[in-house]
Amino acid sequence: MARILVIEDEPLVAHLIRQVLARSGHEVRLARSGEEGLGSLEGVDLVLCDLVMPGLSGQETIRRIRAQGGPPVVALSASVTPDKREGALAAGAVAFLGKPFGPQELLRLVEGALRREGSQAE
Structure with a gap:
């Protein structure tokens, strides 16, 4: 089980992500803005962060998050353009997931990011 922070301003999207991850045994916290997310990082193993938020x-x-040595971050965006993806990865994201996505795709990406982080920590 991992502790995952979801930074997402759309309540329905955040709720759906939480449901999928919680069903797989993860502990999920939600933040509705980047500012709120930055204050919620303690004890977090992975962050899922929307790219377009007020x-x-x-x-x-x-x-x-990455500048302060925080956990790995997966970027989420409905805008699946090469510049969005490249910008997110350049900012420090370990992966990019375009919306809409299915539950299995989300779980595969989360598990992969957690495995990569675990192997780097050893």
Whole structure:
């Protein structure tokens, strides 16, 4: 079981992600903005962060999480363009997931990111 923080301003999307991850045994916290997410990082193993949010952008949120040595981040976006993907990865995201996505795709990506992080920590 991993502790996962989902930074997503759309309540329905956040709720669906939480359901999928919780059913797989993960503990899930939600934050509705980049600012709220930055204050909720303690004890978190992985962050899923939307790129387009009011206030602090997802890209800047990822940059700040990684700059302070925070957990790995998976970027989420409905805008699946090469520049969005490249920007997220350049900011420090370990992976990018375009919306909409299915439950299995989400779980595969989360498990892969957690495995990579675990092998790097050893």
